[in-house]
Amino acid sequence: MxxxxxxxxxxxxxxxxxxxxxxxxxxxxxxxxxxxxxxxxxxxxxxxxxxxxxxxxxxxxxxxxxxxxxxxxxxxxxxISRVFQTPEIFGDLTVMENMVIPILARRDGSFALHAISQLRNEKSLNEEAEQMLAEVNMLEKRNMQASSLSRGDKRRLEMAMCLVQQxxxxxxxxxxxxxxxxxxxxxxxxxxxxxxxxxxxxxxxxxxxxxxxxxxxxxxxxxxxxxxxxxxxxxxxxxxxxxxxxxxxxxx
Amino acid sequence: MFGLNAKDARLYIIVLALLLFAPFLLNPFPEGSGLAQFNAGYPDMMQRLVIFGLFAVGFNILFGLTGYLSFGHAAFLGVGSYAGVWMFKLLTMNVIPALIISTLVAGLFSLLIGYISLRRSGIYFSILTLAFAQMCYSLAYSVLTPITGGETGLQLSLDDPRILGVQQTAQGNIPVPNLFGLPMNAATTLDVGAWSFTFSVGYYFAAFVFACAFYFTIRLFRSPFGLMLRAVKSNQSRMSYTGLNARPYTLAAFVISGMFAGLAGGLLVSMDPLAGAERMLWTASGEVVLMTILGGVGTLIGPILGAGVITYLEAIVSTINSTVLHNWFEALPDGLENFLVNIIYPFVGSGWHLTLGLVFVIVVCFLPGGIVEGGKRIGGLFTRKNKSSDSVKADSAAQPGPGE
Incomplete structure (x- = not known):
């Protein structure tokens, strides 16, 4: 099976x-x-x-x-996570924000109304995102806007976004x-x-x-x-x- | 500070200071001088600035973060106004229950309209919201006259029940909206030399409500929820393949911004307890779109600036008539005076929309990011040297969000 x-x-x-x-x-x-x-x-x-x-x-x-x-x-x-033929990432957001979203999706499910808690206080979440970025050698690009990355970096980012979802x-x-x-x-x-x-x-x-x-x-x-x-x-x-x-x- | 990062806390303190000192800041010209008509420091005007600022800030939560352009937000403002006046008629002249009910009723309306409209996106969403708002307007104007007062608007009267308050004052007048007995129209005037500054209860109450709502907005922008709303705008397809359901996020944003509009409507009637259907007309919906775009979509301070500019232009430029113009250019030779008056006249008075239109066109063409982008560009001219050190400094990377 x-x-x-x-x-x-x-x-x-x-x-x-x-x-x-x-x-x-x-x-x-x-x-x-x-x-x-x-x-x-x-x-x-x-x-x-x-x-x-x-x-x-x-x-x-x-x-x-x-x-x-x-x-x-x-x-x-x-x-089930999917990496696309043309990278599907959140182009308007920073690399780090791109990483945080899948972690939140894994943690909170498909919808959660966390409108008051602040992202910067989520220590473990930010650490996990950075760790994953380090694994794909993109840590130094974490504050870049995702749409400005090279094509290869976009792919690696998308892959990292999928992997961090476990x-x-x-x-x-x-x-x-x-x-x-x-x-x-x-x-x-x-x-x-x-x-x-x-x-x-x-x-x-x-x-x-x-x-x-x-x-x-x-x-x-x-x-x-x-x-x-x-x-x-x-x-x-x-x-x-x-x-x-x-x-x-x-x-x- | 306040649980905000340093940059946001600084912005919030600046906004608080502006709110607190607005009666001085908006009254720079001495009473009786030729420029006194440019003063905006009178209670009625300041209240409008703050209330429309609140309206635009709420609208920006939907439009700025998710990119869904609602063309019917004035409906929620109108619904909030009606709900507020009904509270004054039925319950009490205290503004607190009126504001709570305004917000809740607008929230219910936006839940219903949003639930249907958000099945579509882009232009279809805009058209749906516009259609709903026009429906609300037409209903309020005709069929629902018993509830809305129709053409004359919804007014207070002496025989309203007001079960928790008084039907009429000892003098036989309609009571005024108040905050636990403190009337909204109470004001003290401070005369300093040629200047005269007015501090009204109504303005400071509205400013307090605005400050609370703005604080909530900053928190929302930097929250996981705010990030998800920006994800909706950026790439909905990636969002769904990341296990997120975009629909409830957009609906929540729609309802929150609808409640902001309802709160603004409730504040409007707290200052002047009269609600009319024209508040829901599509032009009113369009105005809040203009405010947000003019100030800077998706930024925190932008909608406030945009609302300020438009409300100010509307109130001040529209009062300039040909007599005033002739007074200004009195000193010039007659031919030149008439020439200048004729040139400027179409842009002022009832032609103030022309000025607004030109300002809007210029901003959209040359500053797509609105006034905020203009400010950043000017700021950039001075701080270019420090830029490299700034980018290193932006440490905890999850939060650098939109705008300041």
Whole structure:
């Protein structure tokens, strides 16, 4: 039994079958990669998991609780955090404020009317935020406005915001897209460290095979909305069907 | 100090001092001089400044922090006014129950209107609030005449029950609003040389209420709740993927700012116990938007400055008529005098809206952050040298919030 079980998900957009009978079983503590050519339905699947899209049929269970039908904030409160392809951060706020919000969300739930207590008196909260920022090497940028950060820093900030929530499942949508090789390697190291130290289950969508094979314990290959194969990285590399559908285009 | 950080405490003390010494500060010109009409230090004017400041500060909690532009906030001011007058009619002329009921009734109205309007955002939200406010206005003006007094407005009369107070004074007059027996219109005048300063109970009571509300606002800006409201403005999608439900946050902000408006409405009738439907008209809603933008959206002091400028312009510039203008330019040759009077005349008197419009256009074009940004730019010219040391000093980083 996996921590996340996706069964028979179907989603149509007009005449296009975006997802057809998708099944996915993510084991606790593993890193599960979802790969596939453009338009294979990877992002659609993530959108279903976080409650942004409602599928036509199917079930999604997280820790044996149903996910479908819940609002995005409720799904997050269940323990699922998501890193987006283009970083979604609070651009108008400082880096530190960006970190404080997820901690408050974890502590106080989806709504709390703390209108009189003062943020600066929340010692443990500020310390936790700083600690997390230090882990992603952004402590010296804590007073910067988030929108003025570089693209790589925005990603790291978003990742830190997700991690500080202590999620049990972290969804990553192309976390290294558009990054230079050195930044990509840093991200791989960071993700490896997260997996080992924090024991967070990860589901990752990625085009960069270097990233996929460095991180993944299991790989699901999607093509045209349907899962083609699910196997270990070693077996995927040599799988003829996969080569045909996807890896034929890329060099491994 | 006061549980605020040093910068906020300094701002609050400055505001308190301004409130306390307003009768002096707003009366800089000697009585009887040609400039005396620019004095704003008379009770009626000072009360309006403080009350509209309160209205704008509350509006800014919604608009400045969450970015939701309500175009119907005057409805809550009007509802608060009616509720206040009804308290005077039914219960007692003491202003405390009137203010409490004004605030609560406005809170209920804003809960209802906010609950529906906040299902949409952006322009649709603005239109919905505008529609609700116009509905309130039309109802108050026509169908609800038994409750609101319709065209004539809601007035006190000698045969109101006032079960906890007196129906009429010993002289057979309608009693005046009071604070435990201290009448709101009581005032003492202090004559110093050519100057004359008036200290009225009404003004200082309104200023006290304002000071309390402003203190609450500063605390709210620096609280976790205030941070969440700014998060709503910044990125609602990230907010929901962070496990936060934006709807109750925006609704709470809407209700709080509606209650501020109701409190302002209650204060208005505490100073002059008469409530009319025109207080809910869309122009009144638009005025508080102008005040907030003119002063500086999302800053603490901005709405106060904006409310001050607009209330002052409205009261002072609109009283300048052609006779006054001719008096000013008397010394000049006739042709030049008439020329100048003709140039200036459209901008003053009943044309004061033109002046307001020009000021607004200039501010929005050249100072998008309002008067506060102007002040910061001027301040920046003097303190540029110290800037590097300032940025290092900003330590406990969670709180550097918007504006000062």
């Amino acid at each position: 996996g921590i996340l079980e996706v069964k028979n998900i179907n989603k149509r957009f007009g005449g296009l079958q975006a997802l057809g009978d998708v099944n996915l079983d993510v084991q606790e503590g593993s890193c599960h990669a979802i790969i596939g050519p453009n338009g294979a339905g990877k992002s659609t699947l993530l959108n279903v998991l976080v409650g942004k899209l409602i599928p036509d049929t199917g079930t999604v269970m997280f820790e044996n609780k149903p996910v479908l039908g819940r609002k995005p904030h409720e799904i997050n409160q269940m323990g 999620p049990r499942l972290l969804l990553l949508d192309e976390p290294t897209a558009g990054m230079a090789r050195a930044d990509t390697n840093n991200t791989i190291d960071l993700l490896k460290e997260i997996k080992e130290k924090r024991n967070i289950t990860m589901a990752i969508i990625e085009h960069d095979m270097h990233v996929v094979f460095s991180l993944a314990d299991r790989i699901t290959v999607l093509a045209q909305g349907t899962p083609l194969v699910e196997d270990t990285p070693e077996n995927i590399k040599g799988h003829p069907k996969v080569r045909e559908a996807y890896l034929g285009e890329a060099q491994v």
